[in-house]
Amino acid sequence: MAAESPIAAEDLFRGLLDSAPDPIVIVDGSGNIQMVNRQVERVFGFERDELLGRPVEVLLPERLRANHVGERRRYMENPRTRPMGVGLELFGRRKDGSEFPVEISLSPMRAGRDVLVTSIIRDLTGRKEVENQLRATAAELERSNAELEQFAYVASHDLQEPLRMVASYTQLLARRYSGKLGEDADEFIGFAVDGARRMQELINDLLTYSRVGSRALELEAVDVGKAVDGVIVDLGGAIDDSQATVTRDDDFPTIEADPRQVQQIFQNLIANGIKFRRADVAPEVHVSARREDDTWHFAVTDNGIGIEQQYLDRIFVLFQRLHSRSDYPGTGIGLAICRRIVERHGGTIQVHSKPGQGTTFEFTLTNGRKKA
Numbered sequence: 001m002a003a004e005s006p007i008a009a010e011d012l013f014r015g016l017l018d019s020a021p022d023p024i025v026i027v028d029g030s031g032n033i034q035m036v037n038r039q040v041e042r043v044f045g046f047e048r049d050e051l052l053g054r055p056v057e058v059l060l061p062e063r064l065r066a067n068h069v070g071e072r073r074r075y076m077e078n079p080r081t082r083p084m085g086v087g088l089e090l091f092g093r094r095k096d097g098s099e100f101p102v103e104i105s106l107s108p109m110r111a112g113r114d115v116l117v118t119s120i121i122r123d124l125t126g127r128k129e130v131e132n133q134l135r136a137t138a139a140e141l142e143r144s145n146a147e148l149e150q151f152a153y154v155a156s157h158d159l160q161e162p163l164r165m166v167a168s169y170t171q172l173l174a175r176r177y178s179g180k181l182g183e184d185a186d187e188f189i190g191f192a193v194d195g196a197r198r199m200q201e202l203i204n205d206l207l208t209y210s211r212v213g214s215r216a217l218e219l220e221a222v223d224v225g226k227a228v229d230g231v232i233v234d235l236g237g238a239i240d241d242s243q244a245t246v247t248r249d250d251d252f253p254t255i256e257a258d259p260r261q262v263q264q265i266f267q268n269l270i271a272n273g274i275k276f277r278r279a280d281v282a283p284e285v286h287v288s289a290r291r292e293d294d295t296w297h298f299a300v301t302d303n304g305i306g307i308e309q310q311y312l313d314r315i316f317v318l319f320q321r322l323h324s325r326s327d328y329p330g331t332g333i334g335l336a337i338c339r340r341i342v343e344r345h346g347g348t349i350q351v352h353s354k355p356g357q358g359t360t361f362e363f364t365l366t367n368g369r370k371k372a
Contacts, residue, residue, distance in 0.1 A: 173192075244277070
């Protein structure tokens with residue numbers, strides 16, 4: 001096979017450069033431009049002949065040129081491959097003077113006694129616009145969430161007093177006029193009393209949920225074992241009524257966390273294990289803990305009715321209920337509160353369950369770390 005002529009090889013090389021999707025600039029050891037591809041002309045607006053032999057700084061804004069000369073000279077003292085995205089934050093300058101953000105990869109190569117450096121330049125204008133839009137959207141969502149939290153707090157707080165009055169008077173009607181106004185009236189008064197009671201529960205839980213996000217974490221050393229013991233004592237009435245057994249591991253840590261919120265997690269999860277019990281066995285709830293590096297993994301396991309697979313993603317959503325109030329009372333907010341507390345402490349929460357065999361809630365708390 002005949003050797004390829006130097007002219008043909010040069011044409012092939014130029015063809016490869018021009019087919020590249022990004023601008024490519026090749027400079028010599030002095031920083032003068034020796035070769036550019038077609039994308040340089042398209043992106044920067046210069047003709048090829050306007051760039052050849054000129055310092056590469058002509059493609060940078062004037063405010064960055066002096067500093068770049070020093071950076072370029074230091075690079076040439078120890079030339080090495082530099083991947084895209086590593087190094088200085090740079091801007092390109094078009095012929096018309098407009099600027100745009102870029103990232104540059106550098107690749108040195110020997111050409112006789114000289115060192116040539118190939119620069120591949122990527123225009124980041126589109127990416128920066130997307131990033132700015134994402135930041136703006138995130139800021140707007142954060143503002144909206146803060147407003148919703150404040151609204152939920154104010155609404156639930158301000159509703160408590162008038163609702164307390166409604167509940168008091170409906171209960172007074174039930175006591176004073178029960179059996180005197182007829183069966184229909186007794187039934188209607190009963191509906192009013194029950195509705196007022198359930199509304200009070202809902203408002204109290206909604207107020208608790210909003211406080212989790214609106215109040216700053218009060219971090220201190222929390223003996224988690226003692227916190228669990230305190231919850232077991234508080235749930236003593238429910239435990240006795242259901243003949244439940246609640247146990248825990250002996251080895252529990254002391255971590256830096258908000259003590260009230262940690263206790264609230266265990267309160268909700270243990271109470272759920274007692275409430276959602278099977279009819280054929282007494283409730284059994286066990287709380288365990290294990291450590292992995294700086295993270296503690298906690299689990300609350302019960303032998304209750306379990307949860308079907310298709311509902312596992314729904315149970316942490318606010319107001320989501322899988323059962324009627326007549327079967328299992330509650331507002332559907334408790335698990336949403338648990339997830340919010342765990343995430344504010346930098347952890348995660350998940351659930352494993354089999355219908356008829358019980359449920360395990362697992363969550364992590366990272367010692368000394370938190371989210372704002």
